[in-house]
Amino acid sequence: MSQVFKFLESSLIVEEDCVILRHGRIKSLNGGAKKEVILPYSEIEEIIFQKPGFSAGYCYFKRPGASIITTKHQAVYDEHSILLHFRYHYKRFLKAKKIIETRLENVEIVSESELDRIYHSLILDSNQSITYKGYDGSLEVTRDKITILYNGFLHSGGRGQKTIQIKEINSISLSKNTFVSGKIQLHYNGFQDRRNGILASAANELSITNINEYNRFLQAKELIERIKHYHDSYNETGYDNSYNQYAEPVHTPRSTADELREFKSLLDEGIITEEEFEQKKAQLLR
Numbered sequence: 001m002s003q004v005f006k007f008l009e010s011s012l013i014v015e016e017d018c019v020i021l022r023h024g025r026i027k028s029l030n031g032g033a034k035k036e037v038i039l040p041y042s043e044i045e046e047i048i049f050q051k052p053g054f055s056a057g058y059c060y061f062k063r064p065g066a067s068i069i070t071t072k073h074q075a076v077y078d079e080h081s082i083l084l085h086f087r088y089h090y091k092r093f094l095k096a097k098k099i100i101e102t103r104l105e106n107v108e109i110v111s112e113s114e115l116d117r118i119y120h121s122l123i124l125d126s127n128q129s130i131t132y133k134g135y136d137g138s139l140e141v142t143r144d145k146i147t148i149l150y151n152g153f154l155h156s157g158g159r160g161q162k163t164i165q166i167k168e169i170n171s172i173s174l175s176k177n178t179f180v181s182g183k184i185q186l187h188y189n190g191f192q193d194r195r196n197g198i199l200a201s202a203a204n205e206l207s208i209t210n211i212n213e214y215n216r217f218l219q220a221k222e223l224i225e226r227i228k229h230y231h232d233s234y235n236e237t238g239y240d241n242s243y244n245q246y247a248e249p250v251h252t253p254r255s256t257a258d259e260l261r262e263f264k265s266l267l268d269e270g271i272i273t274e275e276e277f278e279q280k281k282a283q284l285l286r
Helices: 025-030 072-077 087-104 114-124 211-236 256-268 274-284
Strands: 003-006 010-014 018-023 036-040 046-050 057-062 081-084 130-133 137-141 145-150 161-165 169-175 182-188 205-208
Touching (some): 003 087, 010 081, 010 087, 025 072, 057 072, 072 081, 114 274, 130 211, 137 205, 137 211, 169 211, 182 211, 205 211
Antiparallel strands (some): 010 018, 018 036, 130 137, 169 182, 182 205
16 A cells, blocks of 8 residues: 655655655656656665754655765755655655564565666677666667767767677776766767867767766666676687677677677676576577
8 A cells, every 4th residue: 555755845755665756846857857756675784874964854765776865955955865855754754664663574685786787788788778868868878889869969979870789999087077068978989079169069968967877877888888798808808899880799609608608707796696697598508
């Protein structure tokens, strides 16, 4: 049975298997937050909160691997937090917190982060993808490539989309928004900056206008760097994962033994679980 706790700008819904945060316009329009965030109990590592006083307090649901919110300013727009403006909001939150903590007692918190799960799914299936949305464009990431999807007239340096093979990435830079927008920039072989004027955006970058976009692109950066390391590791051992910009990846045919060794290596490195390894082994030996 759902239990709903309403606050000034957000609502907290406590379900049997998860917590749902629903946000109003301040977070979703001004702050770039999702209107609805679903958090299974297994993904709640800690509930951090501050009691309201002369200014509003907040509660923040920390996930494994996520950064910690320490100020009200950070909580205003973060999609995993709710502001507690008044004392009765705080008392209402404490009731919800008690129910949540009771349910957390019977739940095993996941040891791997959301980033780990995304990485595993992309590595095991080249058709899988994940999209990170920003103000003037999005990044679509697969095991082999990144596609920058430009958001119409909002991006002054790119049109349509641009595909970059992950093995061509040299580095990724990321900056927070302060008095001006932050940026995520993909530096890759062959890129030439052809923008017109210092205020124009380059074709290899997207703007960051709020804390939620920064957190998303921070995860994108870490994910791409891990996938890049995966490709580099196989290149060093002679693994042929060559491809060009316009074709699907072309792999040298491998024997069942080769594939088993690859998945055993992923298991030994902690990239996949024992259960995932056994599933792949059973598929290969059929």
